[in-house]
Amino acid sequence: MQYLEGRKFVVLGIFLAVAVVFAVRLFHIQVLDGSYKLAADRNTLQRIVQMPYRGVIYDRNGKILVQNTPVYDLMVVPREVKNLDTARFCQLLQMPVQELRDGLRDAKIYSRVKASPLVQNLSTPELAAIQDNLIDFPGFSVKPRMARSYQTQNMAHALGYVGPVSPVMLAKPKYAKYVPGDFLGISGIESYYEKELMGRRGVQYRMVNVRGIEKGAFRDGEFDTLSVAGQDLHLSIDPELQKYGEYLMQGKKGSVVAIDPKTGEILAFVSAPSFDPAMLTGKGSGNRYMELLRDTARPLFDRPLAAAYSPGSVFKLVNEAIALQEGVVTPYTGFPCNWKLVRCTHRHEYPANLTIATKNSCNPYFYQVMFATVRQGRSPSKFEDVALGLADWRKHVTSFGLAQHLQVDLPGERMGLIPSPAFYDKRYGHHRWTYKTIYSLSIGQGEIQVTPLQMANLMCIFANRGYYYAPHFVRSVGNRGPLSRYRQRHYTSVDSSHFNAIVPGMVAVVDGRGGTGENASLLDVGISVAGKTGTVQNYHGIDHATFGGFAPANDPKIAISVFIENAGFGGSSAAPLAGLMMEKYLRGKVAPWRHRWEEWLPGSADRFVSKRNRR
Secondary structure (H helix, E strand, C coil), rough: CCHHHHHHHHHHHHHHHHHHHHHHHHHHHHCCCHHHHHHHHHHHEEEEEEEEECEEEECCCCCCEEEEEEEEEEEEEEHHHCCCCCCHHHHHCCCCCHHHHHHHHHHHHCCCCCCCEEEEEEEEHHHHHHHCEEEEEHEEEEEEEEEECCCCCCHHHHCEEEEEEEHHHCCCCCHCCCCCCCEEEEEHHHHHHHHHHHHHHHEEEEECCCCCCEEEEHHCCCCCCCCCCCCCCEEEECHHHHHHHHHHHCCCCEEEEEECCCCCEEEEEEECCCHHHHHHHHCCCHHHHHHHHCCCCCCCCCHHEEEEEEEEHHHHHHHHHHHHCCCCCCCCCCCCCCCCCCCCCCCCCCEECCCHHHCCCCCCHHHHHHHHCCCCCCCCCHHHHHHHHHHHHHHHHHCCCCCCCCCCCCCCCCEEECCCCHHHHHHHCCCCCCCCHHHHHHHCCCCCCCCCHHHHHHHHHCCCCCEEEEEEEEEECCCCCCCHHHHHHEEEECHHHHHHHHHHHHHHHHHHCCCCHHHHCCCHHHHEECCCEEEECCCCCCCCEEEEEEEEECCCCCCEEEEEECCCCCCCCCHHHHHHHHHHHCCCCCCCHHHHHHHHCCCHHHHHHHHHHCC
């Protein structure tokens, strides 16, 4: 036992000796020998991210729409903030004390040792006013970057905007490469082409001491990478046509979409009401965004892309094309204008054939056309027969790009709705509905929903006699052309010969005497227009006005759709507006005798509706 007791003291002695040696050595390193401190000073590695130059956006004529301008962000590292004179600091930056406290709190939540933005979008004059005083406020520094500058007051919904990455975004894997203070495309083209516009970040590694003094490149820049500028985008938008469309849609809610049917390039993309895209950039953009968000007219809502309406009588063209393809009618088939089936709103000769019915938008004719399409005796049961017929009808309709995404190069595209047998089975019960339940589909009413973009694309299909190119804004990305999918033709299930049979009726709508769309006629300047008016029933108020068409009829260069909410009959408002847009694009000017339309169309939609038609 005495032996073991002695061994215990020996072991304790060894541990104590080792501890003393380490303590002496540590004291020597930290206090007596300054070379280690100097080495630590020299070996602090700083990673500096170089933000790339964001790509510039041009219009179809090569004019700059969106470019970059230098701004500055005031950054803060919470751990380094010492004895902050809050009153003086807030006076210097002209910011409320509570805003400063909130900013510092958010910075601490993100990181106490990493820099995060406190004040963003300082201009060069604003920076000059505070820069010399920042030396008195440790923990604060200035980070230069490039912000977006808009050279147009139009096309806000198409261009979109750039904004700071939010904490919610940072929590998602998709945004793993971003850090607080970074900016990215939030909506529109800026968002869809974020990867192309942003470019690639560069990184520099620098040796700095604890005082932040740079000691040089780490290993002579062996691990540094250069930033790569983002690619420029060249758009198909015609700036003058876009400006003109926004002018004509002043004071109204609705949209105008114009497309070159030969390419799918979008020429105009008007969402009304609109706003100046510069409102969502620069200092105070957050407050301006909230003002737009609270506006009851919903100027932020992208109507051409996300608003879904019943197409009204414009959809009759699709039903006629399907009936011709199914072989249940010919261009010469006549049906009586039977008001017992459905009311007709226009007086005309009858029995109506294809051209007469299209010109005068005869509801009973198209009621019977769709009846012939869906009730072909596929089953002895009238319930199953109409269900089978509707399923076949829907297959044809979706080949026109409806009830699906057209793959336009903007985020937020809505699909719309083309009802199926399952849709009605769910609503009314299996085999408990007949043609009388769904007849409103024959005149473009009921449950059908299309977007204004889809309507314009429909006009491209009729202009091309059976096919379309996916609508798109970007003509070229950098030195390349548009994305490959925008060069592909998409054919409908209807033969081109049937479209040739329908187009004369569309021409009669506009150029024929007494046609419902005669206010869109350009015959006086030698341009033949094909089109179709529509009046969409609105059970919550005044009906909506629509028009779809293309010109010149035999060599189309522009296809267009117009939706004006609460404007009543499409021939009185949507048609003349479409005519002005087509003439402006094709001729570069408007005939003097149509200046009255230019003066009358801008303003509230109330002017298009008589008092007796207001609900």
